Amino acid sequence: MRQTFDETTDPSFGAKHLPLVRAKMAEQGLDGFLVPHEDEHQNEYLPEANDRLAWLTGFTGSAGAGVVMQDRAAVFTDGRYTVQVKAQVDAGHFELRDLVEGGVPTYLEQVPKGAVIGYDPRLHSPDALATLRRAAAKAGAELKPVQANPVDLAWGDERPAQPTAPVVPHPERYSGESSASKRARIGEAVAKAGADAAVLTAPASIAWLFNVRGGDVIRTPLPLAQAIVESDGRARLFLDPAKVTNELPGWLGDAVQLEAPEALPSSLEVLSGRRVLIDPAQSSAWYLDRLEEAGATVVRGMDPCTLPRATKNAVEIEGSRQAHIRDGAALARFLHWVDTVAQIELPDERTVVEALERFREETGALKDLSFDTIAGVGPNGALPHYRPVTRTIRRMEPGSLLLVDGGGQYLDGTTDVTRTMAIGEPSADQRRMFTLVLKGHIAMATVRFPAGTTGHQLDALARLPMWMAGLDYDHGTGHGVGSYLGVHEGPQRIAKAVNTQPLLPGMIVSNEPGYYREGHWGIRIETLQVVTPAKTIPGGERPMHGFEQLTFAPLDRRLIDVDLLTAAERAYVDAYHAETLAKVGPLLDGEVKAWLEAQCRPL
Template identity: 85%
Template sequence: MRQTYDETTDPSFGAKHLPRVRAKMAEQGLDGLLVPHEDEHQNEYLPAANDRLAWVSGFTGSAGAGVVMKDRAAVFADGRYTVQVRAQVDPAQFEILDLVEGGVPAYLERAPKGSVIGYDPRLHSPDALATLKRAAKKAGAELKPVDVNPLDLAWAEDRPGQPTAPVVPHEDRYTGETSAAKRARIGEAVAKAGADATVLTAPASIAWLFNIRGGDVIRTPLPLAQAVVKSDGSARLFLDPRKVTNELPAWLGDAVTLESPDALEGALDALSGQKVLVDPGQSSAWYFDRLQNAGAAVVRGMDPCTLPRASKNPVEIEGTRQAHIRDGAALTRFLHWVDTVAQETLPSEREVAEALERFREETGALKDLSFDTIAGAGPNGALPHYKPVTRTIRRIEKGSLLLVDGGGQYLDGTTDVTRTMAVGEATADQRRMFTLVLKGHIAMATVRFPAGTTGHQLDALARLPLWMQGFDYDHGTGHGVGSYLGVHEGPQRIAKAVNTQPLLTGMILSNEPGYYREGHWGIRIETLQVVTAPTAIPGGERPMHGFEQLTFAPLDRKLIDVDLLTPDERAYVDAYHAETWAKVGPLLDGESKAWLETACAPLK
């Protein structure tokens, strides 16, 4: 396995497909077509066969959208992809717009009056679709569902086949709970919601519930499938027969019926007269339409697997601990390389990212990266989710900073960690800003909070040291992470945006404040941490949750201005480094081990 950097930076790649799409639109009487990034499973990362936005525009980011009209088109991307989208998309054919500020709804509000804009109901959740319909109505335009996606018709000749990666058991020693026990729990939740059955379409929920993993989606071990789970815990799992391995039927057991995806429509129709729980945030509008037309009563509610999947059990937490220690050893070898070899050779961002992957591969346990490695040198580090693509790759430079964000998929856990490193001597300004970010990171690592607290209530703690000096960052402070599943997992998060989901025991989140000086360099410090059970504080009245650190890799001491740290903050850094040495040190030898010992010495 090697790092698969995307080389699709020729803007003509997507633009040449526009005439084919417009021709198919015209055959269906459409003036426009919505092209979401999401596929039939609402995935963040997509198999090639489902990456419709990339095919029609050239843009390969993990979040985005497109609109194709008869005489114009637009691509929408967020701040993570500012450089990438402009490198990949032809500005003569596509207007490049912000996905967050206004986004597709604002674009639809300017649609020509009377225009008919098609959408594929399999690709839009009903909640998202409702917002788009309101926007189109303001313009006097109509959103019309299509039976067959015009883009799919245009792409038919050269479209890759659907993935058929084998689906394999994920053993109980990693999951901590049998699938039968999980299905019994989910069946009870379905009944409690007043439903007879639930339809699951999120691949992560299916992987979690049936204790299976696949390889249909890059960077995430997901099988693309659907399931109907009854309140008694029995289930029908709709899976391409080409993915079914010999051991899978016995692993699933007699209470789970394996069926071809061709049987799904009939299975939904068979729910006529029953109450069916479906998540409007994760399942596409097509499921709601099909069930309602079949005479089922749709119960709108959260996917019943979401919270159990997010709240890790002790076995999953211990597995994640071990994955992070193993990953921390690989990362330490990389940091040692950056601090020695790279300081002399000044490699390119691509070479930096490939070095980090090489160290992870040498663990012998890496199944995949958890996302494409972010390696930003100098000004590119000021783009929070920059990815090295051909036109933008830089070499690291003396006097600047290197920001590297990456992670691995291991059978026992998923990792995600960011470190910022000085190249050559750090300036006083770089040290000051790094230390302000570090102070916010420490605040989030050490906070105690009562039950019912949400991530957005904590978010300001990580920003306060920056705010007090007139600075901020424009991304969230923390996202949920799965257990050998997605590196981005809801519903938990830490961000400015209001989120009503309380942080629960066992939830894993990132802690990643940052600072980005446009045109110069960027800083981010990221570790993963897990919510601990409420415990008493001596002298306090209420038990409080906290966070246990999962990620262990040294911070760059050259970037820490010790004078800006309080005694407690300094003690935290020393304790964190001591724990890093104790846990990661035994996995190292030679120069890297000696380097780590020095890197983890108490601050002076």
């Protein structure tokens, strides 16, 4: 289950690989080259063969970018990876820069006038590319597409083969709707958008539409593939024959034509004269270029699978409930271990990560983690998305806090949960800060809102208790989550940044306010919740949506300052713990069940 590129990747990668890439750049007349983290499918998590940034630099995070010039180079990461990038990348060969503040566009604005900067059109979305072009133009530089990627050429025969994990059916007992029904719906959406066909390049859309799952991407059960869907629901699925299992053709049916990926370019050409829907935010510029060259009329619009995939049906929601109960039992065993064995042995962060993974594996249902587990002790917990890397691993110590954020991939659902635990006796300050975070978490869990409300409009509710104390946190409050798909799924989001997508019934989002005291410790409380259908509240005049809690794992009672909670907030915690005991308790026995009963008693 662990990544092939280990998080302790040799920092000398840059010294070894930069000269090789620069030589290939020179052969193409390039002064620079852009190396995004994203691959041809705009994936967050990548197969090893597509992790070009990791091969070039040693950095293995899930978000980043690189720029290679003939005389210098830079790696860009966000605040989640401040520690990791320093441990993995040789700062003598790469300047370490912020991905968000300025990022690659600002860097391009400073390249020499007349510089020719290459890019692989298969790796950049048109929207992102437009921003980069404007930045290069400010410097008087040129962005030039390449036919052959210099990184791939430099990697050469050592580059791993593309993954060929078998693509398997995802039965209707998990999906809740047949592929034929989905394709009919998507065909109607394509026609409504004024198009004759749609090109789908997002692996999550492929997996959802055809009711299949794969194993090409770590942490997410995706098949790497593309599809062309007609307005009548017929489809062509471009899939490596090595991935096609004996049962797959029959599962897909006669209305789906299987073809090899090599047939995709010619299949785009035959769309000449037709109106073709494509999502410029999810599909690379290469697709739009090929369609326009073929004489097709490009209709830019959201991937038609995005919203139907995000709004889970009743079967998927029930599957998520069951996955979270199963996962909750694993979490209870883990939290019991932290509260007993670990409090005595004081293990390091890597041991904590391995323990949580072990408890999830013991469910017998875990297919993979949903992301690399985050476990931060003390100052490392103050880095919101810290991962234990060799140079920074800390041991648990009395008086500190342990923040653990992890999740699992199960056939019936995807989980993601964060709990913060006291090591030894917490201080009054730690209890106060934890309780402020808890108050914001409760506000988001209990809110009611009318149809049309966006996550952007709700975000301040989770921050208000902290704002009143002069505090805040620098990440979003909630992200969408898939159904045995990606742990990060759009278009819904709860964050300060403006998001125009309303929260719709069936959408699953996280609720994860936090607080981070640099150099000391961090706090985050995260559960997943699903948007409920609108109903009229007694005495109310308008139907309101709300959230149903999906995650059930006890909070650390020692960190709750009950005096800071209102009566309604105390009632919420008691009710949440009672429901946790009722749902998870039957899966436990012995010491762990007794421990859970004690943790879930009323405040």
